[in-house]
Amino acid sequence: MSDAIKHECGLAFIRLRKSFSHYLKEYGTVMWGLNKLYLLMEKQHNRGQDGAGIAAIKLNVEPGHPFMHRIRSAQPQAIGALFQNIAEEVNELTKYNPEIINHPGLMKGHVKFLGELLLGHLRYGTQGKNNxxxxxxFLKRHTITTRNLALAGNFNLVNTEELFNKLGIEPGPFQKQSDLAAMMEIVHKHLVDADEASPAKPDIKNVLKEVIPQFDGGFTVGGVTGDGVGFVFRDPHGIRPCYYYIDDDVIVAASERAAIRTTFNVGENEVKELMPGNALIVHEDGSYEIESVVAAKERKACxxxxxxxxxxxDEKIYKERKALGFNLSEQxxxxxxxxxxxxxxxxIPNTAEVAFLGLQKGMQMYLNKIKIERILSWGKDYDEEKLEEMINRRIRVGKIAIKDVKMRTFITEDASRNEMVQHVYDITYGTVRPGIDTIVIIDDSIVRGTTxxxxxxxxxxxxxPKKILILSSAPQIRYPDCYGIDMSKMGDFIAFNAAVEILKDRGQEQLLHDLWQQCKDLKAQNLLHTENLVQKIYKSSTSTEISNKIAEMITPKDLGLPVQVIFxxxxxxxxxxxxxxxxxxFTGNYPTPGGNRVVxxxxxxxMEGKNERGY
Known part of the structure; x- marks a missing residue:
């Protein structure tokens, strides 16, 4: 319903613990690991509409032969494009020699991505271009095997400039647009230092303990090194999600529990959460350890x-979304x-369906209570028809609004484009009794309110209808995110704009200029991270007042009927x-100092009319 939010990326990490001949014998194919990677990425495709990538590391490769490979795509169906490329390589290999598929050693030698360590990523860009x-x-290549590194993550950092300064690097145009570029430089430098201190066997655990405290942000990151070490680590607040599963055949980590469960057909309790500040480290021989690499802080999972x-x-998420809808019942x-x-x-949209089920449950519970009270009040004064009518009463639900095919606003002239936007959704006629029925529509969240x-x-x-009631299963979005969600401009938030309008209505607009000056003073002292000054804008208004102002702002002129918004x-x-x-x-209570600086x-x-990100 509201404008779509771009958000967190997806991670898929697989370490095969047995030889390829084992997978051929047990599962009928040497491609078992790649097949699982494909499923793991597809089951998280919601996390990456801007592109995808894969890196593979082969173990025990003869000197002179490549052991690290990578492929990336920014095509609309990026996951399919990547695996189609791999499939074409396999098909070309087996076209004239079908039997080679049953020879694991030959397959490993000829198929680039048939490696024991696989790192997949789904990109939802919050910065940088979509290419x-x-x-x-990202890769760092080196002539020394142990110094080769691949990294991928679900994260944003808000201190990339400081990281480049630490290294004495002047970032180029590309590096300025990628926080992974900054993270890669830091991790690789410490990896090289560790390799120099202990040639041929750098201690990755110590490397992670040295680098992770330097990162300000929310992150789940996976990596592989040229000598076959794999790792996945999570930020100390647990902002970004991470789950893992381990058995005799495989070690796997991903951004979503349900993706692992479906891909490997395992129970909920078999998939564990990687706790905040911890790292899953897989050694060259397939052994693993789960270690604290940075002290855990107050849990602030997104x-x-x-x-x-x-x-x-995911069964827990399903229950929680139903609860979000149910909680709105009384209001x-x-x-x-x-x-x-x-x-x-x-x-609207389909992602709000589970919250809708919770709301429907709340309404039905109230209706059932009324039914009981009415029936008891009758005493013996009822007949079968009267009782049947009461028992069969139900909450009225309907598919009122339908998102139509994606319409292209190919006409650039504003009036024509706005006319096209009005028809992105369609309605089911005949579902509402004119002038009698109230329409209640629930959405996940309301960000800008333009749609x-x-x-x-x-x-x-x-x-x-008699009235339109818009519900949001999320609270009012009032502040930017800087830990993985593409929400970084104050003017994009209708809740912020509503609070500003309330200040103007009350003649208190000077507060905005006072806070602007205070922000500039803090920045001059390099103290912008010490306090979220924007919180003061909301202190003079209640949530209900802001909701009412939002309703006023999203109601077109001359609509002729009331609109209410509930968060x-x-x-x-x-x-x-x-x-x-x-x-x-929602609250402005950022878990790291960088959050205050960003807001x-x-x-x-x-205030300065700059349409740019806050970090």
């Missing part, structure tokens, strides 16, 4: 993972004056998602 060179994994980003096939009942008979419920104003509200109004409360969010309490985009810089950009 292949920005896709992970709540948006549960609300929207991760796929809802909705009050807003419709408990008139369920004349209210119809629906959702609501330009398309959704106008479209729903064609059904001539999830912070308290109910935490009740629904108790293990993912990262809420800085203050974003506010200065807004």
């Amino acid at each position: 292949a060179e920005f896709c992970h994994p 709540s948006f993972e549960r609300i929207y980003f991760s796929r809802g096939s 909705v009942l009050n807003a419709i004056d408990f008139d369920l008979k004349n209210t119809i419920f629906s959702y 609501l104003k330009q398309s959704i509200i106008k479209m729903l109004a064609r059904l001539q 999830q409360s912070i308290e109910d969010l935490h009740k629904a998602c108790p293990n993912n309490l990262g809420d800085w985009y 203050n810089q974003a506010f200065m950009n807004y």
Whole structure:
């Protein structure tokens, strides 16, 4: 419903623990590992619409033969493009010699990506251009085997400039647009230092302990070295998600638990969470250890993972999203004056369906309570028809709004383009009784509100309802994110714009200029990271006042019917998602100092009319 948010990337790490002949014997193919990597990436395709990449390391390769390979793609169907390339190589190899598929040694020697260590990545770009060179994994090649490195991650860093300064590197145009470029330089430098200290066997655990405290951000990162060491590490607040599974055949890590469960057909309890500050390290011989590489801090796992980003096939996420919808029940009942008979419920987009089921449950529970009270009040004064009518009452639900095929706004003239935008969604006619029914629509989140104003509200109004009630299963998005979500400009948030409008309505606009000056003073003293000054903008308004102002702002002129907006409360969010309490985009309580610097810089950009990222 609201404009789509670009968000976290996806990681897929596989370490095969047996020989390729084992997989041929047990599973009928030497391609077992690559097949699993394909599934693991496809089951996380929601995390990467801008590109994908794969790196492979072959163990025990004869001197002079390549042992590290990489392929990347920024095509619309990037995962398919990568594996089609691999399939074509295999098909070409077997075209004239079909039997080679049953010779693991020959297959490994001829198929580039038939390696024991596999690192896959799905890119959802929050910075940089959408072309292949920005896709992970990144590589550092070296003539010494142990100094070869591939890295890929789901993260954002907010201190890349400081990292380059530490190394005495003046970043080029490409490096300035990629935080992985900064991370790669830091990790590789320490890897080389470790190799010089202990030739042929650098201690990767110590390397990680040295580098991870230098990173300010939220991150889950996977890496492989040329000598066959693999690792996955997670930030100390656990901002970005990471899960792993280990058995005799394989060690695997990924961004989503459900992806591992489906790919390897294992139970929920068999897939573990990599805890904040920990690293999964896989040695050359296939042994592994899980170690703390940086002291864990207060857990601030991203709540948006549960609300929207991760796929809802995870059973815990499914329950949490239902709870988010259920938690809105009381507010909705009050807003419709408990008139369920004349209210119809629906959702947009499809990702809001599970929250809708929770809301529907809440409404049905209230209706069941009313049924019981009415039946008990009858005493013996009822007949079969009257009782049947009462028992069969249901919440009215319908597929009111439908997202049509993606329409191209090929006309550049503003009025024509706005006309096209109005028709991105279509409606189901006849579902609403004009002037009688209230429409209740639930969404995952409301960020900018432009789609609501330009398309959704106008479209729903064609059904001539008595009232339109818009629900958000997420709280008001008030602050930028700098840990992996593409939300970095203050002016993009309708909640912020609503708070500003309230200040203007009250004649308190001077507060904005005062805070702007305070931000500039802090920046001059290199103290921009010490306090989130933007929080003061919201202190004079209640959440309800901001919600009402948002409703006013998204209601087109001359609509002729009331529109109300209801958001999830912070308290109910935490009740629904108790293990993912990262809420800085709602509260402004950033887990790292870099967050305060970003929000203050974003506010200065807004005041100065700069349409650029806050970091």
